Amino acid sequence: MHFCLTGQYTPRSLNAIMENPATNRYEAAKKLIEAAGGKLISMYSTASDGPGVLVIFDVPDPSAAPAVSGVVVAAGTIHNAKLTRLFTQDEITKVRHTASKLRTAYSPPGS
Numbered sequence: 001m002h003f004c005l006t007g008q009y010t011p012r013s014l015n016a017i018m019e020n021p022a023t024n025r026y027e028a029a030k031k032l033i034e035a036a037g038g039k040l041i042s043m044y045s046t047a048s049d050g051p052g053v054l055v056i057f058d059v060p061d062p063s064a065a066p067a068v069s070g071v072v073v074a075a076g077t078i079h080n081a082k083l084t085r086l087f088t089q090d091e092i093t094k095v096r097h098t099a100s101k102l103r104t105a106y107s108p109p110g111s
Contacts, residue, residue, distance in 0.1 A: 002086035003065040008052040033057045036064040068092030
């Protein structure tokens with residue numbers, strides 16, 4: 001399952017990065033995600049809402065994703081973390097078929 005984790009670096013993290021600008025946050029993220037049985041797909045730096053990060057990763061166990069997020073937040077690396085489940089096009093096709101089948105079982109308000 002694919003997930004996207006976004007957040008802004010904490011002041012402590014920003015100071016550590018400025019003290020060592022060659023620090024490799026990609027390798028740190030990769031090591032954590034692989035320890036959770038997953039794979040780092042991509043990682044980007046962001047500038048909106050303060051210096052931050054966007055990480056896309058794949059984990060076979062959906063409980064691993066919030067665990068990864070929790071470890072990073074608890075370590076004080078990022079704040080304002082947002083974890084989003086991403087769906088492949090094949091997965092979305094299945095969702096659409098399921099929704100089509102369930103449609104007749106639902107009555108919207110006013111019906």
